Amino acid sequence: MNYKSLTISLENIVREKETIENISRCVNESKSWFFDAGAGAGKTYALIQTLKLIIAQKSKILKKHNQKILCITYTNVAVNEIKERLGETTLIETTTIHDYVWKIIAPYQKQLVEIHCEKLSSEVSKMKNSLKTEGWAEKYRDLHKVDQLQLKQTMNERSSEYYRHKSDRAAEFKTVFADINSQYPNLLSNVGNFKKIVDNLLKIQRYENTVTKIGEEDSKFSKVKYDARFNDDRLEKMRISHDTLLDYTLKIVSENDLLKQIICDQFPFVLVDEYQDTSPLVIKTLSLVDEYAKKINHSFVVGYYGDIKQNIYENGVGSDFRTIHEGLKRVEKVFNRRCSPKIISVANGIRNDGLAQKSIYDNFPESNVEFYNIEIERQEFISAYIKKWNISNNNKLHCLELTNEKVAEQSGFSDIYNFFKNSKWYKMGTRFNLLRDHVLSLDENKLGILQKILFRILDFKYKLEYNSSMLLQIFKENHLKDVNIITLRRLIEKMQNLSGETLGEYVKNVFFNYKKGDDIYDKCIEYIVAEEIKSFEELRQFILNQLYYFSEEEENSDEGIQKNEQEVDEFFQISMKIFELWHNFITDTCPEKIVYHTYHGTKGREFDNVIIFMNSKFGRKPDYFGNLLKALPDKNEQQEDNTDLESARNLLYVAVTRATKNLCIVYLDNIENSIVPIQALFGKIKYEL
DNA sequence: GAGGGGATTCTTTTT
């Protein structure tokens, strides 16, 4: 969208300025506020203006007291964006919540360990209580006390064997623990319940051990550690993860007045970006500091920036925000700088909190919003719209899908996605939710170990095709400075000549030249691929080990082995063209004129041409969007949504407001009795192209 | 045909 050709009336310019003046007043009066504005209002812009404004007004005082402004965001991406837009400055500290909070509380190890001990004990009593009350533990309760103890002891001794076989089928599992099965046949009648019982028993044991070690002041248990790389607590190893970090922070701050004072004296101004995504624990912590600052008469001002209706993650505070941090001044902005008036009006209709945006521009060109209810192949529909909207490489079409699986399919590499999805490793337990990070992450570091190796091979190949300067980078990193131009040219040529229709052929060719007397080539390959892999066969084995034979001594039947190998060999048969599509996706360099995203993944972005593919079902909720469409006219009654309705509403709001110019919603299921509310919002429903 | 147990199947995202 070319916004430069649009004009803004003097009146609107003045009114937009008033927003920032309201914030300015809050800064001067040391009054905390929250800035509420819908999608496309220019929230980040306002945040940056605020930072500049505080510096303009307060820099002398801040410098004098050696104080800073704290700017808290939810993601590292947002940190980088703000830093970039802000430029060099020493008075502002921009950081993610977790980084900041850990820096603050990490020195208080004595209290942290105390809190940690309490947490361990409370988890132990929770588990003990479950064993006493839960249905799945009934068979355990039927045992005599002596037998209960006996079981605990045996399973402790055989714990590594237990974990090795935990993912086995029920029948196999029973053979492994045949002795227990014959001793207490009832206990193993339901293998699932038995595993739950054993898990609890072992965990209780581990936690109690840790409590003892802490009590003995064992040096290995004297510190609580936070590691952002892990998503799960390992309480017994004194390691906590993201949520527990925030939990401990709230506890430690609420018990420690001195710490409250340190926080408010260090950073008398705190700005929180995207507050709706922030954990309630963080809001509570800030409100405690605010309260205490008032009590001791120190200045402490918090400014929250966000939009309740864009809360699409469960952990976010969302609409509870106002009851947790009370007494904030509300600053509102009704202007929209992004979307066409028609899209704005649809978006207003989806919201049910009374906020109604209007375009800041006088002359936004006419645009269309269309709602289809149609049973059609996506490709056919898209082809029609490529013509209708003049889609080209300079005017791309962005298609929004609900699931990553669909995005992978539409982007053309479902063969790759499904290979991982169907592999044993990803099918175990809750691992399927790692698929997204491991296979589709745009951040190379979040890819799975295996996917990362494949990615590096591909990335090298495609980068070399466009840009050979990256070879130099490799030599730099490997301290191979003495390579002359001729050697380099020869190497590039050798690399570029590597060919292969399928992944298997390509990889075989890559390794064909390996260790044939060309040192530079070898170094290059070693740099790209992990060091332990030096042939096609080793890569193949590595994949098998990663995805199928991951638990050391596990025995597989011959039949099983053959099946796994066949799947991996089929994976190697996948065309390099498909791997190129995958590579384009995760490097976000799709040269196609159509780009696919999940609704969630587009948050914060904007596109000229958007088609939203929608159906009723999402996750385990068969009527997720169906129910929302029925409920749309209730918006005027301002009634509270239930949780599902609210999250569907917010998600649709986010999706719709990505579009600046052309928006089309394609609903693929039956719309039954929600025709009236749909037409009221989107206009006449279209049933054919 | 009821109920017990096993197998299979799920969404998104960030730290």
Next chain:
DNA sequence: GAATCCCCTC
């Protein structure tokens, strides 16, 4: 790790 489907047994 929970919901749901599926299969078996009584």
